[in-house]
Amino acid sequence: MKILIIRFSSFGDVVLTTPVIRAIKEKYPEAVIDFIVYNTFSEAISLNPKIRNLMIFDKRKSKDRNYIKDIINKLKIENYDYVIDLHSKFLSRIIGKSLENKNNQYCRYKKRKWWKTILVKAKLITYNADCTIVESYFTPLKKLGISFSDKNIKNGLGDNLEFYIDKKMEEEFIQKYDLKNGSYFVLAPGASKFTKKWPYYDELAKKILQNESKFVKNNEKLRIFVIGGKEDANVVKADGDGRVIDLCGKISFKESGILLKYAKAAIVNDSGPFHIARAVKAKTFVFFGPTDPKLFSFEKNTFLLNNPNCPPHSLYGDDKFPKKYADCMTGISVETVFEKIIKEYDDQKLKKKMKNKKKKERKTMKIIAFETSCDETSVAVVEDGKKILSNIISTQIDIHKEFGGVVPEIASRHHIENILPVFTEALEKANCQLSDIDYIAVTNTPGLIGSLLVGLMFAKSLSYANNIPLLPVNHINGHIFSSFIDNDVKLPAISLVVSGGHTNLYYIYEENGKIITDLLGETLDDAVGETYDKIARILGLEYPGGPHIDRLSVNGEDILKIKKPKVDGYNFSFSGIKTFITNYVNNQKMKGNAISKEDIAKSLQEIIVNVLYDKILMAVKEKDVKTILVAGGVSANRRLREKFSEFKNIQTNEGNQVEVHFPKIEYCTDNAAMIGVAAYYDLKNNSQIKLEKQYDVDAISTKN
Known part of the structure; x- marks a missing residue:
């Protein structure tokens, strides 16, 4: 299955498509996904391992018909089964519809009803989100049999966004700015529209630095990094001693993600850095003014900063505030924001204390x-x-x-x-x-x-x-x-671990209040499970062979009467048994004789089970144990369990019956x-x- 996803902009909206990409790959692991995006926003989705090809569309040529035609022709060569339009605007629809034919489907997400959009833009009604953006992105996936699930929301993961960073770049950036201890805040004062910008970032930065002892230990120095575009530079003034580092317009989007990832907290507007902070799981305080926070499912470590007297009244923000909502952002004071940050850190400390207390009290x-x-x-x-x-x-x-x-x-x-x-x-x-x-x-x-x-x-x-x-x-x-x-296991005990990789015998006992496990014996070559698998392969049975051998042996006879290997002590050897059966099968095939898989399975079962039984019987008598424990994948074997039930007839030196426990x-x-x-x-x-x-x-x- 080949799928093309279209989302041209912006940084935040492109990051918000990652749950859709993940859902497709979870449903169809072999699906091939390509993604087309504007060159200016490609960093938001690059390095995503679930995407095969990231196709870059030059934003400057978005009205160039010949350029658009060339892009469409290149995409047609791919013969996509589905074209998922998560942009749903004029350009994306042209491309999507041009790729649609009888062999594929064009699916686009539905925005809010057009008449509601007009009324909101005209400020005749307030904005009220019908669903989250991520949920709306899932609407075109119905044709793929994929629906939106609120599982992540219930688990406190919110939209569960993804953002990928090159490891080498991350290591170099961490070293360059000494980010290891995370003793810094990140402020992102920018936004696409003026009305989405909180105006007091400079005052907040000063307030945080004046109270650094509330956030870091005595010997640590608190810093503040400021990120954004060139237009956001100097919004937060430098304090003179190097604690405010203004990187606006100086670092890439990926590098901003690294800063956010290791920060104590990010303080941002409803903008691209907000979604990156969420994707890298940073503690985030976000300002919402004209736009609706219900467009997103917040993570547990995301905290809303808004003016309760200012309801959502805009789709994407505006260039200026209507008189009715003039104090939408100015009404959120520095003191209010600082108190919320402090409260979260105090709550965090309290939770840590309570957690430690509960651990001590918990029985x-x-x-x-x-x-x-x-x-x-x-x-x-x-x-x-x-x-x-x-x-x-x-x-x-x-x-x-x-x-x-x-x-x-x-x-x-x-x-x-x-x-x-x-x-x-x-x-x-x-x-x-x-x-x-x-x-x-x-x-x-x-x-x-x-x-x-x-x-x-x-x-x-x-x-x-x-x-x-x-x-x-x-x-x-x-x-x-x-x-x-x-089981209530009584010690001392003999324990047999029998699986595809191991056949080991242990003596378990208590000494000075400690449980001691001593190795008595082990296989000198093949393990039992390995022997079953190899004989099953010779008989043309599927992997894993043990269950098939066990099932076939029910209707077989022990025609081979294989002799028990002579191995001293508690050690085992099964390679001779494997070789004997292999030679028998090959000889019968050479002679043109029919082979009974049931009889071979029965013969294999009997010799292996009897070898294990005899070794344990010897250990029980020598060690005078109270219990026999059998574990490992082969312990599920029907014949093994049946044979080992005979141990219940054996009495210890104290006259007690030996207990046999299987998991x-x-x-x-x-x-x-x-x-x-x-x-x-x-x-x-x-x-x-x-x-x-x-x-x-x-x-x-x-x-x-």
Whole structure:
């Protein structure tokens, strides 16, 4: 699907199109999106990774018929399926209609009814927004099956705008102006119309600097940066000691975005910098005079400054005030604005104190956990190591099926796409905010390095930005503690972790109030899950192979009677089993004999399950344990669970029956709930995890 979006101007309105672009890519990930914009406003949308081509229209030639014709001819070559007109004026309609044919559709957003516009412009009625600008931009998307959702508004994200900055430019600009500590305000006194400009920015700047101790620590110096066009220069006068830095007309739109991103707060009019500030998630105080604030969904950190005696009375602002609304902006005093800023900072300090107090008083412990070690993106909220408030998993199984295994680079890319929505959903389902979270847990090893890094970077960023302690968790340890979620585990115990990348046996016991986990044995070659996948591939079964082998074995016979590998101690070896079955299948094919997939599946099941059973039986007798724990993806195997139920007939030296605990099916495969539970026990019991070897999950494509 190829889509062209038209929005020529202005800075703010172009930024307001980003939720539309995001919605299209979420609905149609393979869609190709091109965007056409005036050259003077291209910075507002450049670097957006969701756009293939950013087409620049020279604003000076907007009335040049030949130039317009050339642009249309170039666009026709692309054969767009949809042309989305978010400008909806004469020029955009000419281009959109010229591209329309029987193979594509031209869709434009509907502005307010023409007669209302005339009455507002004539000042016969006040302005009353029917909906937000972003919501109106979604109207032409109905033909694509996309509708506006207020989910972001409910979550306090407002319009959830996007603005992209080159990393190298950002680093250089931060260094040039020493922005790291963020001890500065940004003032943007400009606006497209005179009536949208608040006239007292200079007085406000002086007031802020006179009271800098309210905003910074004793050893810090508060600064004020002023941004805007050349016409806005000297609106805020320099104070003589370098604390007011006037950059109006001196920096680019992108550089203004960098300033806003790291500022303590931005104080702006209803103008382009207002929308950039929102897009970079800056704390923003915004003046609204003649225009209607209901045109936008404000974020939680956006604060309205307006004159309650001045209702919205203009579409875009005017060159002069009507007598009736002469004090629309002058009626907003410096003292009123300063008090609102101070109140917000005082409220922020109070909230921080209350948050810390609540954490001290709160008896429960909430942990948000992240798991991205292989091909599942999972986020969970766990309370007190037992109660799973949410456990959201986004799997990539269908994506990797065609490759016969997990492709690390593809897995990493999908983690990047999935982690934010999965994180948001996990908090929503848990009915929590980040302020309710005591710790952040994240899988740090073992796993695919690219996949691990996505979860680690996301969790570390959350930890840093919200001052929440970060807990690294070993992936295998997570599997071990998955059995603790719904079970009252009695120690000492034997724990078998059996999955696509691991087959490990552990002895778990308590010592001086600490839970100790010792590694008894491990696979010397292939893991059980890996063996299942490779035999399944030989039999022509889809990835992952374990569930298919399990299903087929129900109707099969153990015709191969494979001998158990001779491996000393508690270690395992499954490569010989894999080789035996591979040779058997190849020999039968060479002889032209039919192969029973059911019988091979049954033979594989029996030998693997019996090997695991015998090793655990040996450990139970030698260690005199009370409990057997089985975890990992293969622990969902029907035959494994059936065979291991026989352990319930074994008694300990004390005459007690051995308990066998499997996790629920949802906690068998990779999930964040188990990571949160493991982190809880690490904290609660000061656990010492003795994993004698760091494993790498060898989950790569072996197709062809």
